[in-house]
Amino acid sequence: MNDTPDSSRGIARVLERIERGEVHMRSRFRFLVRTVLIGTLFVVVLLCAVFFASFALFILRMSGAIILPAFGFRGFRLLVTLTPWLLVLVVVVFGVATVVLTRRMPAAYRRPAAYSVGIAIILISAFAITIARTPFHPFLRARSLPFLAALYQHHGMDRLRGVHVGTISSMANASFVLHTDAGEITIHITNATRLPREHTIAVGDRVVVIGESTADGLFAYGVRFGDDLGHEQFRRHAPAFMSWWR
Amino acid sequence: MSNLRAVLQDANAAAAVQRGETYAYRALVERYHAPLMRYARRFLGNAEAAEDAVQDAFLRAYENIRQYDPRRPFSTWIYRITHNVCVDILRRRMHEPIPFFDADTLFPHPIARESTEDNVVRIEMLDLVARYLATLDPKYREVVVLHTIAERSYEEIADIMHIPVSTVGVRLKRARDRLRAQRAQERNV
Numbered sequence: 001m002n003d004t005p006d007s008s009r010g011i012a013r014v015l016e017r018i019e020r021g022e023v024h025m026r027s028r029f030r031f032l033v034r035t036v037l038i039g040t041l042f043v044v045v046l047l048c049a050v051f052f053a054s055f056a057l058f059i060l061r062m063s064g065a066i067i068l069p070a071f072g073f074r075g076f077r078l079l080v081t082l083t084p085w086l087l088v089l090v091v092v093v094f095g096v097a098t099v100v101l102t103r104r105m106p107a108a109y110r111r112p113a114a115y116s117v118g119i120a121i122i123l124i125s126a127f128a129i130t131i132a133r134t135p136f137h138p139f140l141r142a143r144s145l146p147f148l149a150a151l152y153q154h155h156g157m158d159r160l161r162g163v164h165v166g167t168i169s170s171m172a173n174a175s176f177v178l179h180t181d182a183g184e185i186t187i188h189i190t191n192a193t194r195l196p197r198e199h200t201i202a203v204g205d206r207v208v209v210i211g212e213s214t215a216d217g218l219f220a221y222g223v224r225f226g227d228d229l230g231h232e233q234f235r236r237h238a239p240a241f242m243s244w245w246r
Numbered sequence: 247m248s249n250l251r252a253v254l255q256d257a258n259a260a261a262a263v264q265r266g267e268t269y270a271y272r273a274l275v276e277r278y279h280a281p282l283m284r285y286a287r288r289f290l291g292n293a294e295a296a297e298d299a300v301q302d303a304f305l306r307a308y309e310n311i312r313q314y315d316p317r318r319p320f321s322t323w324i325y326r327i328t329h330n331v332c333v334d335i336l337r338r339r340m341h342e343p344i345p346f347f348d349a350d351t352l353f354p355h356p357i358a359r360e361s362t363e364d365n366v367v368r369i370e371m372l373d374l375v376a377r378y379l380a381t382l383d384p385k386y387r388e389v390v391v392l393h394t395i396a397e398r399s400y401e402e403i404a405d406i407m408h409i410p411v412s413t414v415g416v417r418l419k420r421a422r423d424r425l426r427a428q429r430a431q432e433r434n435v
Contacts, residue, residue, distance in 0.1 A: 007279050007280050007283065010279055010283065010297060010300065010301065011272075011275050011276055011279050013301060014275050014279070014301055014304040014305065015271075015272055015275060017301075017305060018268065018271065018305070018308055022305070023305045023308055023309050024309065025263075025266075025268075025308060025309060025311055025312060026309055026310060026312060026313075027312065028264075028312040031310075031312060031313040103408070106405065109404070109408045109409065109410065110401075110404050110405075110410055110411055111354075111410050111411075112351060112352060112353050112354045112355075112410045112412065112413070113351050113352045113410075114352050114353050114354065115354075
């Protein structure tokens with residue numbers, strides 16, 4: 001198998017170079033450190049993907065934008081314009097990095113990349129949706145931590161023009177006053193306004209309103225109940241074992 | 247020598263080298279030099295570059311031998327290192343286009359396993375490889391060389407090239423079709 005003169009010369013050359021000390025065996029510790037670093041990098045990248053994905057969802061939920069598709073085409077168009085695309089891009093970058101790191105493992109590279117991508121999307125989405133429903137982001141926002149404070153401030157609700165979330169404080173015939181974080185707004189209801197079908201709105205209801213602002217107030221295109229926007233619903237329906245944060 | 251016995255001997259030799267018994271490395275170099283030379287020569291299409299590649303692969307393997315897991319076949323590990331060296335040479339020295347990502351690896355394909363027992367197919371492939379291998383793209387050339395010349399299984403090729411097992415089958419089928427088309431074209435001229 002290897003007794004040709006060429007092969008013998010090649011073998012001799014390799015062994016000579018090793019004997020001359022041109023190469024040295026690397027220590028096991030070096031490979032251990034490398035493995036730990038890659039594992040840590042994988043966890044950090046995955047956590048970043050989950051954090052930013054849950055943050056994007058949190059912004060959409062808290063701003064009311066998440067239920068905009070319920071307002072029809074106009075709501076959907078508004079959702080597209082309000083979606084924090086830069087955050088989505090950041091999530092995609094971390095997601096791709098997660099997949100690339102996963103592809104080093106035999107269980108991943110032996111199967112088509114679509115499987116790794118699919119699993120990464122499912123995992124990141126599942127964790128992000130769960131975290132967005134917990135008080136994790138409100139907790140971080142309240143702490144004013146360095147970097148995170150700027151992040152939460154930059155993606156504040158005031159960026160979402162045209163969408164108003166608040167509680168109805170008083171009602172008249174064709175209008176109501178909405179109490180929001182930014183103050184009180186008069187909402188005008190016209191024949192074209194799409195109101196919730198299931199119940200009539202009343203004082204004390206938490207609602208999401210989209211519409212066009214004028215000097216006289218806001219003329220609503222649509223009004224929807226906003227109970228499922230924040231973590232309130234999760235808080236209300238959380239399983240007993242999660243009572244620690246209630 | 248049975249395959250299992252060879253695997254065990256490789257693993258024992260590699261474990262001895264890991265413990266510092268460097269003389270055991272000679273047995274591994276002697277066992278794999280000729281098969282790796284055949285693989286690299288066919289893959290690179292250049293004997294001189296192949297010699298450099300195999301030498302470099304053995305030196306890299308020696309440097310990193312403590313990374314090798316003796317529970318897995320040494321042959322796949324050393325072929326993987328040689329693959330990396332060859333790809334580096336193709337990219338840097340020969341400027342052959344080897345993309346970092348290949349769409350073939352993205353979606354699942356049905357595994358079209360050719361019957362290795364089928365002597366007619368095997369003889370035909372050896373003939374086609376001997377005549378037209380150089381006309382194939384590197385990604386097809388390498389799969390053909392590993393399967394036909396180095397007699398590696400689909401799973402081993404997947405581990406050597408870090409591609410899905412189904413992609414190995416697809417590339418082999420496409421490579422065989424292209425080689426046959428090349429032969430048909432030559433006959434028509």
